Structures are given as structure tokens and as C-alpha cells.
Amino acid sequence: MLEIRNLHAHVEGNEILKGINLTVNAGEVHTIMGPNGSGKSTLAQVLAGRDTYEVTEGEVTYCGEDLIELSCDARARKGIFLAFQYPVEIPGVSTNYFLRAALNSIRKEQGLDDLDAVDFLQLVKQKAKLVEMDGSLLKRSINEGFSGGEKKRNEIFQMAVLDPKLAILDETDSGLDIDALRIVSNGINKIRGADRAIILVTHYQRLLNYVVPDFVHVLVGGRIVKSGGKELALELEESGYAAIEKAAEQAATVAS
Amino acid sequence: MSRANSTIDEWAEREYKYGFVTDIETDSVPPGLSEDVIRVISAKKQEPEFMLEWRLKAYRHWQTMKEPTWANVKYPPINYDEIIYYSAPKQNKDGPKSLDEVDPKLLETYEKLGIPLAERAALAGVAVDAVFDSVSVATTFKGKLSELGIIFCPFSEAVREHPDLIRKYLGSVVPYSDNFFATLNSAVFTDGSFVYIPKGVRCPMELSTYFRINAASTGQFERTLIIADEGAYVSYLEGCTAPMRDENQLHAAVVELVALGDATIKYSTVQNWYPGDENGVGGIYNFVTKRGKCQGDNSRISWTQVETGSAITWKYPSCILMGDNSVGEFYSIAMVNNCQQADTGTKMIHIGKNTRSTIISKGISAGRAQNTYRGAVKINSGADNARNFTQCDSLLLGDKCGAHTFPYIEVKNNTAKMEHEATTSKIGEDQLFYCNQRGLNLEDAVSMIVNGFCKEVFRELPMEFAVEAQRLLDVSLEGSVG
DSSP states (O other), X not given: OEEEEEEEEEETTEEEEEEEEEEEOXXXXXXXXXXXXXXXXXXXXXXXXXXXXXXXXXXXXETTEEGGGSOHHHHHHXXXXXXXXXXOOEEEEEHHHHHHHHHHHHHHHTTOOOOOHHHHHHHHHHHHHHTTOOHHHHHSEETTTOOHHHHHHHHHHHHHHHOOSEEEEESTTTTOOHHHHHHHHHHHHHHOOTTOXXXXXXXXXXXXXXXXXXXXXXXXXXXXXXXXXXXXXXXXXXXXXXXXXXXXXXXXXXXX | OHHHHHHHHHHHHOOOTTOXXXXXXXXXXXXXXXXXXHHHHHHHTTOOHHHHHHHHHHHHXXXXXXXXXXXXXXXXXXXXXXXXXXXXXXXXXXXXXXXXXSOHHHHHHHHHHTOOOSTHHHHHTEEEEEXXXXXXXXXXXXXXXXHTTOEEEEHHHHHHHOHHHHHHHTTXXXXXXXXXXXXXXXXXXXXXXXXXXXXXXXXXXXXXXXXXXXXXXXXXXXXXXEEEOTTOEEEEEXXXXXXXXXXXXXXOOXXXXXXXXXXXXXXXXXXXXXXXXXXXXXXXXXXXXXXXXXXXXXXXXXXXXXXXXXXXXXXXXXXXXXXXXXXXXXXXXXXXXXXXXXXXXXXXXEXXXXXXXXXXXXXXXXXXXXXXXXXXXXXXXXXXXXXXXXXXXXXXXXXXXXXXXXXXXXXXXXXXXXXXXXXXXXOOXXXXXXXXXXXXXXXXHHHHHHHHHHHHHHTTSOHHHHXXXXXXXXXXXXXXXX
């Protein structure tokens, strides 16, 4: 589904991603871990198409298409969803209204008719249950006055409604208490499926107690320095990133 | 923001959708202003003597006045001798009696503007008093309204048919000597609308007027007077668009509202005069005096305006809260793009006890436009327990535009409660990215964010008008916002 080859990306002249290679197939859950500033969030946003980042080298193929050529909104309509680390507030625009416009733009891409208000509300009700979200939140302006946990839940809820092919979750677990973490994890687990791929970006191993990944990748200094199965996360938890960083540095020195 | 900016530029470059000129013969006086011209206007309107005297008094006073310069707008000097002060579409001597008699080209013009002038207006529940240039060409629903004793007619007709009401209320809110532009209007106004709602009557439909400037170099000077007698209610809608011109055109209207005891007047405006092209050439100078007087106890006047047009807007719909417990409200959206300039706001003058006022102002600036909120809240010494809440929000699109806020507060009674909130923000790149990432394209995203920003004002508009206003805002935003 997603094929990343030697991806380099800059922001304001600084190179953040320095040659990422990653293959993600349908049905798989990949976790990307790494210390602060390693480029995890950058990778997530570059894949989503944020135009403050400039891709300088490399290729990204998504479902056979050149992803880099597509605008951010076109990517979204083709089934890429990013759950934001810091969900944005939009005053005066209700979550329901926003989400219906989003869903209908995606349906249009798929050649489907707009979902009418009644069907939409039914869908929303059902998906809101998934993340134990209070219906009254959906009538309020997007994320305005939401608690940190509510914002994150709203992201997972939107993901469930929009039904993406490739979901990228950027530190969705950070700032959640243990109950919220369980709810959010349940939401993620429920949308896991054979035709969907998920990329989880996280600092901590604790999310992985709830959402068990197929692959774990360690991102350090803009490169994936180690990949493995779910046991790699446990390993990291024990030894910390320092050991891996050190190994990565040595490897880089040797390489140059 | 690079993509956002390019979309802003595209919007800025969009042509004015309503820029067409109707080619019909007009009956005009030569350019320039003199007592003779005023006499001609008055005679053409078959006005009673008192009206002519009032006009002349205003004209003589106007000659002693200087054009005001305090507003935060810039424009070359206006040559008042080049303006044609009267222009009316030629028609049969007695005027049209039904729509069939109206010049088809006029109707066509309205058709292009999407105004339901014909009976389909009935479906929308709207009675239309259409002002084409200076003369009202058709009035619908008159019969239905007159059954309730409601008078809704062209101003010139009211001067002839209801001189007592005109004598009593004309100039009672905006005196002939009020300000430069209002005084000019008092001297030369040609037509407008007149509404009288009798005691205890709730007007069953939204009353609506559509103004339009058509003949080249014609200043338009409408005069509107709305009186809600004790316990009456009326909601009045005013919409404006104008065709494309290269010269700047002066538009100096006066609107007076009078609410007697327990009466309510809701006055909503959607203003889309030609704003000039992207280089600031052409466009309407909209110098308008709008004021309402809550004369009786428990009366209420509410102004709602959506301003997207005009090269320059100079407009402060105000409320004089004389009656005890009276309420004044001002809800405004002012959107400027390209080289447009707006200096707009309100005055709330608290005189009666327990008077309350609310001001919600939303300014949106794009392109190189400048948007100024100017407001005054005055609490007089006798206005015990007066309350005011003011909220001024400005939204900037792009980095070449400006937003300015000048709130004046004058309190002479220490029981007053005043609240003032103000914010200035830009459409964030993060907000756009969020919308884009959910599949909305840039234009839809901007439209959604701007509409959300304006929501508090939109919900004050009558339903069908709110939809039109949103559409207008979208048109104004197109190419102007990213």
C-alpha cells in the first residue's frame, strides 16, 4: 500500500528526514518510535502532505500512485488520514458540520452520492459509541474548549467515520490518562482490518500494551535505525533510546 | 502559507459578478447642485411645500459644512458639481400599475441579480419594494399589508400620501443638520422606502428593499424611514448590488428608525456595492447615516449588517436608547478585499434606565484592504443600571491587509456595567492543514473557517437572508482567501 524510498525532507532549510525507507502493506500495524526531535511527527506530516515541509529527495508510492505529486486534500480524499498530535480548534464550525463536509468530499472522490443528514447522524451515533464520545461534543465547535483527552478521542472518532485506507496516528496516546488510553486503543483496535494499514507514531511503549503492532521501527536523527517485531518496543523500554542512538551514531561514522 | 497566499491572490482577481449595465433611457437633471436643481427634484416628485422647504434648509446648511476627514479612509476629493442628483427611468406618465407595465429590461436586471420581484416572492414571504436608481418601480404585497394598516411604500409616495407622518418623524432621528453626508442627502434625496407599522401589529412578513445604482455618475441618495408604533414588530431587509463602473460613485443614504413603547425593529442589510477592481479603480463610496431611536419604554432596535462591497464604507448604524429598559443591538460582518476600505461600527447612546446594548463586530480583511471598527458607547448620567457588551473580532487573510479598532467609551453613571472584548487573528496555516487533511480543498476550508468566524452574526439574520449572505461572503472570499 505504502512504499517509502530514500525520503528526504526539509523545513525552513533544515533537513529533518534523511533517507527514510519503509514498506507498509494492507492489514499491517506499524509503530514508529524514537526520541524527541528524531523526525517522527515530520514523517507523519510529510506523508499527509503539509506544505511547510519540502520533499527534496526520494519517492513515496501510495496504492500505485506517486504520493508526493498529490495535494494534501487529494491525499485525504484518497484515504489517508492523519490523527493530529495537537488537534486544531476551528471556532464556529461544529464537528458534525465539518465532518459531514469532509466525508462527502471523500465520497465524491469515490463516485458516491452525498450522505444526507439523517444517514450521517446515524453513522455518527454509531461511531461515537466506539470511542465513548458524548454526542453533545459533536454539536460544539471543533475542539474548542475540549480537554486534551476529548480532542484525541475526537480524532479517533473522525477516523472511524471517514474510514481511511491508511491511518497515521501522531502521538495519539500522549497526554491521555489510563482510561482515555484504553478507550482510544479500543477505537484503534476496532478499525484494524485486512484492507487497512495503520502507522502509530509514539514515544512510549505503553500504548503497545493495548494496540499490538506487527512491526516496530526506531527513528533516530531522521533515519530508521532499527526495525523489528513487537518485542523491539519492550527492548527499548528497558534499555532506552540512548543505546540505539549510540549504535546509530557509530554506524553513521563508519558509513561516512 | 504560500498556497494560501496564491489563493488569496486568485480571489482578489475575480471579477465582480454583478457588473453589467442596463441600457434604458433615463430622465436626468444636469450635473451639479443648486437651489434650482432641488426645486426640480421636488417638483418632479410632486412634493408638498414643506418638503421643498426642508430640502432647501438642508442645502443652505450643507453649504456651510466641510466634508469630514476623521475616518480611517483615503480617497481623492469628490467634486460635488460633477454629480447628477436626479435620474429616473423613463416610464408612462402615471407609472406602472403592475409588473407587466414595468420596463422588461429592469426586470431582467433584477433577474440577473436573482431577486424574486414577481409573485414568487410570495413563496419566500417577502414583499419587495425595488428602488432602481432613484425611483421605486414596483411594490408587491401592498394589498396584503394594507389590510393590517401597515404602510410600506416608496418614500416619495409617502411624502404625498402620508405627509403628517413624514412631517412628524422625518429628521426626528437624523436631523437635517446632522452631518455632511446626511445633510446632503436631506437636500437631494430622491426616493427610498417608508414603513409604518400601527399599534400592536406584528408585520407578518419580512419587508425587503433592493437598491441599485445604474446610471453612470449618478449619486444615489435614498432615504428610509421606519416607524414601529407601540407594541409593533417589523423585520426589514435591505440588499444592495451595483453594476461595474470605472468612476467612483457616491452613495449617501440616510436611514431613520423610530421604535415607540414595546416596539421592535430588526433591520438587516446585505451590502454588495461594486468594490472597484483589484487596483482600486472604480467602486462605490458608501457614506451612510443609519440611526435608530428607541423612543418608548421596552423598545428594541437591532441592526444586523453584512458588508462585502463598496470601495469605501463609512457607516455607523446606531441606537439612541431613550426609553427605560430599551435594547439596542448591532451585529456586523465587514469583509474587505483588494483595495477596499471600511470604517464602520456603531454608537450606542444610553439615556433611559436599565438600557442594554450588545455589539458584535466581525471584521475580515484580505488583499491590501483596510478594515476599521469604530464604536462609541455612551452612558448618560440618568441611565441607571445600563449595560453594554462589546465584542470586536478581526480576521486577517494574508499579510498585506490591516485591521484597526477604535472603541470609545464614555460613562457618566457609576451603576453602568461595561464589557469589551477584542481579538485579532489570522487564518492559521494549521487550521487550513487540518481541513485539507480531512479532504476539504483550500477554498472550501477558508470558506468554512470564515463562516465559522461569522456565525454569531449570521444567526441573527432571517433564514433565507443568512443563506444569501453566506453565498455573498463566499463570492467575496473567492480569490481573496486561501
